[in-house]
Amino acid sequence: MADPVPALVATGVAHTFGETRALDGVSLTVGARERVALLGRNGSGKTTLLRVASTQLRPDAGRVEVAGADVVGQPDVVRRHLGVVFQSPALDPALTAREALRLQAALVRIDRAEVAGRVADALADAGLADRAGDRVGTFSGGMVRRLDLARGLLHRPTLALLDEPTTGLDVLARDAFWAALDRRRADGAQVVATHAMDEAARCDRVVIVDAGRVVADGTPDALTSALGPDALWLDTDDADALAATLRGEGHDARAVVDRVLVVSPSARDLVAPFYARPDVRALSIQPPTLADVFAAVVGGRGGR
Known part of the structure; x- marks a missing residue:
């Protein structure tokens, strides 16, 4: 058929x-x-x-x-x-x-x-x-x-x-x-x-x-699976600067408005070292949602 x-x-x-x-x-x-x-x-x-x-x-x-x-x-x-x-x-x-x-x-x-x-x-x-x-x-x-x-x-x-x-x-x-x-x-x-x-x-x-x-x-x-098992969000005073710094260190980091999303298959291993950074005020980690996908894909882009 x-x-x-x-x-x-x-x-x-x-x-x-x-x-x-x-x-x-x-x-x-x-x-x-x-x-x-x-x-x-x-x-x-x-x-x-x-x-x-x-x-x-x-x-x-x-x-x-x-x-x-x-x-x-x-x-x-x-x-x-x-x-x-x-x-x-x-x-x-x-x-x-x-x-x-x-x-x-x-x-x-x-x-x-x-x-x-x-x-x-x-x-x-x-x-x-x-x-x-x-x-x-x-x-x-x-x-x-x-x-x-x-x-x-x-x-x-x-x-x-x-x-x-x-x-x-x-x-x-x-x-x-x-x-x-x-x-x-x-x-x-x-x-x-x-x-x-x-x-x-x-x-x-x-x-x-x-x-x-x-x-x-x-x-x-x-x-959602494409983002890995967890979505790691970082609160900071300058999202663009932190994302650029993390990318320079080899991380997949994306500035989304005033926060930074880090995409990594081992995001949980990054919690402690990131939390100790002086340019990170707070962080959260959880299984990724469609909202995380949306933010990762279009968060820093201009709309029409």
Whole structure:
């Protein structure tokens, strides 16, 4: 049996806004049912890439395919495969939850015989079956986000693009949103743009984007393992100077804002000698996290 067509293939994608190069040769492949996090700080290029993939922007260079269809040459075909959840909910507050989903069903041309069942399932999945007749404008932020997710995934798209979908939600609302997203894993691929490390850790792969480029790509475990068994952080008065000094001594040291990250397979052996240094005020050591990976990769870089 042939391998399924990837949900998304981006090759050498570039895009500029005036003097700003928002995307600078991005290449990325997302498997048919893979969940991928686009992790990056604000202005890194995440949203621009999603806008290109969703046919809202035409790339200046490179090529993007969704389910084998080119976003420039076949935009109508691409849109039939897509489900998009924007940073701000795309819902009319004057509609009821049921009306909002029925409107979406008409827009994406779901067969009339299936609409009632799809809408009922979506409302139940979003935990809103008992609020189906209530207007969206009366909902809490978390309820609106869950309904917006149900709207974006109603037609069971090949590729769901979610752009920082939990921004502004409290912890409980975020958990409910992700639980709803988990229940739709079998429908197709999901690409989630985020700057939240815990959300990135829930994905099959993490692609770190900075200054319009892919600077790291791997599973959460592979990325953290690459830093070694421990991440050693040093507090100092001059991070750049200490990092330069340690590099001169043969250590892999990286200045990250006002701290220094030392990457070493024997980091624990360095604790005592580093703590005795006059240019180290304090230190901490622990198994590496995605936050450590992110800091190591982009901490000292300028974003866009």
